[in-house]
Amino acid sequence: xxxxxxxxxxxxxxxxxxxxxxxxxxxxxxxxxxxxxxxxxxxxxxxxxxxxxxxxxxxxxxxxxxxxxxxxxxxxxxxxxxxxxxxxxxxxxxxxxxxxxxxxxxxxxxxxxxxxxxxxxxxxxxxxxxxxxxxxxxxxxxxxxxxxxxxxxxxxxxxxxxxxxxx
Ligand code: APR
Numbered sequence: 001x002x003x004x005x006x007x008x009x010x011x012x013x014x015x016x017x018x019x020x021x022x023x024x025x026x027x028x029x030x031x032x033x034x035x036x037x038x039x040x041x042x043x044x045x046x047x048x049x050x051x052x053x054x055x056x057x058x059x060x061x062x063x064x065x066x067x068x069x070x071x072x073x074x075x076x077x078x079x080x081x082x083x084x085x086x087x088x089x090x091x092x093x094x095x096x097x098x099x100x101x102x103x104x105x106x107x108x109x110x111x112x113x114x115x116x117x118x119x120x121x122x123x124x125x126x127x128x129x130x131x132x133x134x135x136x137x138x139x140x141x142x143x144x145x146x147x148x149x150x151x152x153x154x155x156x157x158x159x160x161x162x163x164x165x166x167x
Contacts, residue, residue, distance in 0.1 A: 004138055006161045007114070007149040012040040014149065017110040018074035019065070020101050022118045027053035027061065027077050033116040033153070037075060042067035045075060055079050058096030060104045076104050080119025083126070091133055094119055098137040105145050114149045117157050128160050135164040 011019050011033060021037045024030050027049030029038035038045050048063035055061050060078040068075070078101050081093035097118050105113050118134070119125035138148055150165075152158035 002138075002143055002145055003147045004135065004165060005147070005149055006152055006158055006165060008152050008155075008158050010036065010153070011114050011116050011151045012036050012068065014114045014151070015071055016112040016114045016147075016149065017071060018062070018076050018105055018108060018113050019068065019072055020060075020076045020078060020113065020115040020118070022116055022121070022123075023049070023055060023077040023079050025054040025056065025079050026050070027055050027063075030122075032121045037068070040068050041065055041075060049077060053077075057081050058093040058100065060097065060100035062104050062108055074108050074110060076101050076108075076113075078118060080123050081125065083119065083124035090119075090125060091129070094125060094130060094133050095137045098134055099141050102138070102141045102143040102145060106143055110145055112147045112149070113145050114151050116151050116153070117161070120157065127157055131157070131160040131164040132167075134161070135167075 044066040078097040081090040120127040
């Protein structure tokens with residue numbers, strides 16, 4: 001049985017087996033949550049990302065967590081869709097991110113996982129629809145992960161994720 005909850009705050013401070021970053025295709029870091037995770041993990045994260053990238057939108061790939069504090073052992077990099085109005089398959093690409101993240105987490109035997117609100121920042125995906133897609137996809141995808149924490153960096157995202165979980 002997988003527990004899904006909403007956590008407010010900075011994903012780099014959470015005690016989980018694996019953290020998910022909202023990356024770009026190069027996997028070499030950027031701004032937003034990707035920037036925070038790369039700053040916390042150190043420069044080896046970008047080197048490891050460059051070695052396995054590029055990562056296609058909707059896919060997910062894992063690297064070690066390097067300088068992130070234990071128990072975090074893995075960073076799962078996923079690339080969300082850039083929002084272009086909703087008629088270009090963005091919803092399906094976002095759903096694919098969540099499915100692939102769980103597949104990779106299961107390959108890593110991660111028991112606990114933290115996931116940010118993928119694509120809702122720089123990539124502009126509407127946060128309410130993204131929350132609904134995240135919860136629906138995670139609930140529909142079989143996984144051995146015991147606890148999935150949906151991380152909200154701001155209050156509005158937290159409320160949207162909680163509403164999606166309550167629906
Ligand atoms: N912890 C948790 N969530 C965070 C943090 C953090 N430290 N910093 C930002 N966020 C939240 C944002 O508030 C937003 O809700 O992560 C969510 C995703 O926003 P972005 O980080 O902008 O990611 P995204 O919209 O997917 O854009 C990805 O931005 O940083 C670059 O390299 C990245 O090119 C890629 C693009």
